[in-house]
Amino acid sequence: QKEVEQNSGPLSVPEGAIASLNCTYSDRGSQSFFWYRQYSGKSPELIMFIYSNGDKEDGRFTAQLNKASQYVSLLIRDSQPSDSATYLCAVNVEYGNKLVFGAGTILRVKS
């Protein structure tokens, strides 16, 4: 059973702070890793994907991947109340187009 683990939270951060969201995965053959944001009552929205070890930055978001540790994270700089949502980590399992999703981390940014 291929698994993706996330801390369910909620993670509370003050406005302007850095939010750090973490995810671990069990399938060593996984190639691509995705972060989705899901607002209450809405469908998941793709924020970023990463496939190489290291950091990938896009605006206020930075994804970090460490394949040796089977660990992927998402940093949100200058957090805003509008960032309050559930963040889903998803992993592309080996030899397929399928994604396995973590349970999600609830982020609350307090103004």
Add this chain to the structure above:
Amino acid sequence: SAVISQKPSRDICQRGTSLTIQCQVDSQVTMMFWYRQQPGQSLTLIATANQGSEATYESGFVIDKFPISRPNLTFSTLTVSNMSPEDSSIYLCSHTGTDYNEQFFGPGTRLTVL
């Protein structure tokens, strides 16, 4: 990414009935998927909708309960058959992008079974 729409957006159904959910993409896409998101839970893949052939179901999901059609590269349907209250959930379709198997989701169908 292609724009995805789903119909209906929500429905309330009686136990024992069936509901067909439609997913329409505004351009041709290779892969389409159906997910279920139960209240307070994450997404669970039901099946991959294959164009011109039978869908590929994940463990725990069967064709008799969740028949899927994909007649062309822009359209798919999911039927939830012989519904029970345990089928109350959000059902989402998605398609893959062109780069690294990223997926884009439709707005979802919120189903309540009484």
